[in-house]
């Protein structure tokens with residue numbers, strides 16, 4: 001038997017041929033994939049773990065849109081001073097460098113817009129540079145997408161050169177799923193473009209320990225060697241990782257690969273994603289359980305992006321309760337203790 005080189009799966013037909021979807025669901029899934037595009041990278045197509053598959057395989061339940069599922073769940077459109085920029089906090093601005101990704105995650109909060117063709121154009125990037133020049137309070141540019149690491153190393157290098165030349169930035173940050181789900185894209189050319197005087201930080205989006213294949217581990221090592229500080233962001237998802245054991249395995253795997261868990265996101269109100277959603281209470285219970293048993297270095301902050309573009313905030317669990325003039329503080333086992341302020 002000869003092994004064919006694996007390739008990305010980008011259509012319902014391809015998924016059906018690979019035996020990943022049930023032909024009996026075909027009509028229902030056609031409706032779903034007409035609205036939300038399909039793509040599973042070759043690396044992820046080779047991982048059989050249910051917690052990984054559930055993130056990328058279209059599901060008939062995506063057709064159920066709930067009233068609270070807003071069109072722009074995190075309000076990206078509400079704070080766009082120039083095309084491609086979201087500027088909500090004074091010291092940092094998001095740059096939407098592209099709308100495409102190496103995978104299309106079924107729970108994505110930008111699922112309405114990802115997959116449209118086209119990267120940020122040259123003229124648009126000039127306008128972004130003009131905006132940053134006029135707004136020196138912005139000390140950090142955050143590349144997001146889509147997935148900014150679908151851009152070529154050459155293009156990213158040119159953009160980073162221009163940003164570094166502004167002289168106003170403390171760092172540039174990338175949010176990307178590529179180092180894990182398409183590790184072959186983390187080439188020597190890319191890490192060379194990242195290893196520069198202006199610090200480049202990378203937040204890798206990873207949700208399940210089985211996503212960290214041997215190739216993914218190697219791509220993280222390449223980034224590490226290029227002096228790129230690595231953080232992670234994880235979306236809390238029913239049917240994927242919303243269990244203490246799974247998240248503990250994920251966060252331990254990340255610190256072994258020199259990645260600091262940064263954020264655990266409460267799922268956003270994206271259209272047709274109700275089957276992934278957990279309650280805040282469930283999320284807090286998982287975080288409380290992790291607090292007692294997992295090194296502090298591996299603890300992310302559990303955050304909610306308040307619908308309507310009102311910002312991201314930590315959502316507990318809380319360990320403090322007022323009791324008259326006193327504070328009651330809960331320990332990791334849930335027992336309360338008195339703390340007296342001056």
Ligand SMILES: *Cc1c(COP(=O)(O)O)cnc(C)c1O
Pocket residue numbers: 074086087088089092093094142312
């Ligand atoms: C999440 C987010 C950021 C980055 O926030 P940090 O807490 O610094 O990670 C910046 N701008 C917008 C609009 C965001 O949604």
Ligand code: SF4
Pocket residue numbers: 100101102103104105108109110111114145146147177205
């Ligand atoms: S933007 Fe990120 S979460 Fe959304 S589909 Fe692309 S890779 Fe997945």
